[in-house]
Amino acid sequence: MSEQRLLVTGGAGFIGSNFIRLWLARHPSDRIINLDLLTYAGNPANLDDLTDDQRERYTFVQGDIRNRELVEHLIGEHGVEVIVNFAAESHNSRAVLDPEAFLRTNVLGTQALLEACRRKGVRRFHHVSTCEVYGDLDLDSPASFREGDPYRPRTPYNASKAAADHVVRAYHETFHVPVSISMCANNYGPYQFPEKVIPLFTTNALQGKPLPLYRHSENRREWIHVVDHCLGIERILERGRVGETYHIGTGLEKSVEQIADAILGTLGLPQSLKIYVEDRPGHDRRYLLDSSRIRRELDWQPTIDFEQGLRETVRWYQEHPEWWKPLLNRAAVQETGWGR
Ligand SMILES: NC(=O)c1ccc[n+]([C@@H]2O[C@H](COP(=O)([O-])OP(=O)(O)OC[C@H]3O[C@@H](n4cnc5c(N)ncnc54)[C@H](O)[C@@H]3O)[C@@H](O)[C@H]2O)c1
Numbered sequence: 001m002s003e004q005r006l007l008v009t010g011g012a013g014f015i016g017s018n019f020i021r022l023w024l025a026r027h028p029s030d031r032i033i034n035l036d037l038l039t040y041a042g043n044p045a046n047l048d049d050l051t052d053d054q055r056e057r058y059t060f061v062q063g064d065i066r067n068r069e070l071v072e073h074l075i076g077e078h079g080v081e082v083i084v085n086f087a088a089e090s091h092n093s094r095a096v097l098d099p100e101a102f103l104r105t106n107v108l109g110t111q112a113l114l115e116a117c118r119r120k121g122v123r124r125f126h127h128v129s130t131c132e133v134y135g136d137l138d139l140d141s142p143a144s145f146r147e148g149d150p151y152r153p154r155t156p157y158n159a160s161k162a163a164a165d166h167v168v169r170a171y172h173e174t175f176h177v178p179v180s181i182s183m184c185a186n187n188y189g190p191y192q193f194p195e196k197v198i199p200l201f202t203t204n205a206l207q208g209k210p211l212p213l214y215r216h217s218e219n220r221r222e223w224i225h226v227v228d229h230c231l232g233i234e235r236i237l238e239r240g241r242v243g244e245t246y247h248i249g250t251g252l253e254k255s256v257e258q259i260a261d262a263i264l265g266t267l268g269l270p271q272s273l274k275i276y277v278e279d280r281p282g283h284d285r286r287y288l289l290d291s292s293r294i295r296r297e298l299d300w301q302p303t304i305d306f307e308q309g310l311r312e313t314v315r316w317y318q319e320h321p322e323w324w325k326p327l328l329n330r331a332a333v334q335e336t337g338w339g340r
Contacts, residue, residue: 013087135153154284185288224249
């Protein structure tokens with residue numbers, strides 16, 4: 001297969017770095033340029049384990065996706081055909097404290113990338129979105145979100161992701177930029193910044209610290225291993241239709257309580273480490289995606305069993321304190337402080 005050049009944005013973050021590792025391994029002729037601003041969540045060490053061959057096909061550029069001239073320059077200089085946009089402010093709790101940063105990067109940044117695509121021409125602009133744009137579901141509802149459902153974002157993070165999706169579709173309809181969008185459930189796996197619930201609980205437990213569960217600990221999320229998410233994006237890039245939106249989900253739901261119990265169980269630690277704190281404002285009850293389209297049309301399905309994937313992930317954090325310990329003082333939000 002001929003060599004492709006991909007521009008991956010936000011590739012020093014959790015999902016983007018997993019995507020780059022997976023893509024370079026599975027596409028031995030392709031080259032990747034990683035454009036990442038290196039915010040508190042960006043960490044070049046996430047890709048320290050690339051092989052020499054992979055490193056030769058990999059270029060890191062520190063910069064902002066809002067810098068349209070830079071993006072145009074990178075497209076021209078490297079002959080970029082495909083852009084995959086992971087770059088975002090991604091933490092709901094932080095968005096409660098600083099909503100503007102989310103609108104700047106997630107909306108205006110996405111628009112700048114699209115404008116660069118419109119001016120320079122690319123074969124595909126793939127945008128990584130989230131199930132959270134649809135709002136939340138009742139805990140006992142039989143419904144799940146389907147592609148085309150109305151957007152009902154409830155938090156600044158969700159609203160910024162929803163707005164970005166609208167801009168992506170508008171650039172397709174108005175300027176014929178060849179876009180695709182994927183929405184995904186909650187990801188877990190190695191290299192996730194320790195502000196998100198699974199690495200937060202795991203790294204707290206490993207330090208003998210309490211696990212802060214929101215009081216509504218029965219609230220549920222659909223969970224997917226990051227590798228399955230990346231394989232879904234790969235499938236959309238290879239076989240997906242331009243202009244289309246695809247859900248990437250497992251159908252597997254777990255409450256926050258169940259996640260905490262599973263982590264403590266894997267580490268052989270007592271339930272007494274769980275403490276209950278006030279919910280973050282706008283704490284969604286439940287998300288669940290109907291992912292039948294990607295399964296039916298693109299023959300994708302998840303490959304990693306949740307129990308095994310979670311155990312391996314917890315073990316990964318246990319075995320890599322040198323990765324997460326330096327990140328602890330970068331986290332901006334105290335999850336125990338919402339009631340004050
Ligand atoms: N983590 C999940 O469970 C999940 C689920 C569904 C969708 N998503 C989406 O997937 C994408 C990646 O999420 P993640 O969990 O890897 O996030 P992350 O916070 O780990 O990584 C985001 C990366 O983007 C970079 N970045 C931030 N602002 C930038 C800017 N202006 N210019 C260039 N780079 C910038 C950061 O430095 C960081 O490396 C996001 O768009 C997120 O909304 C995440």
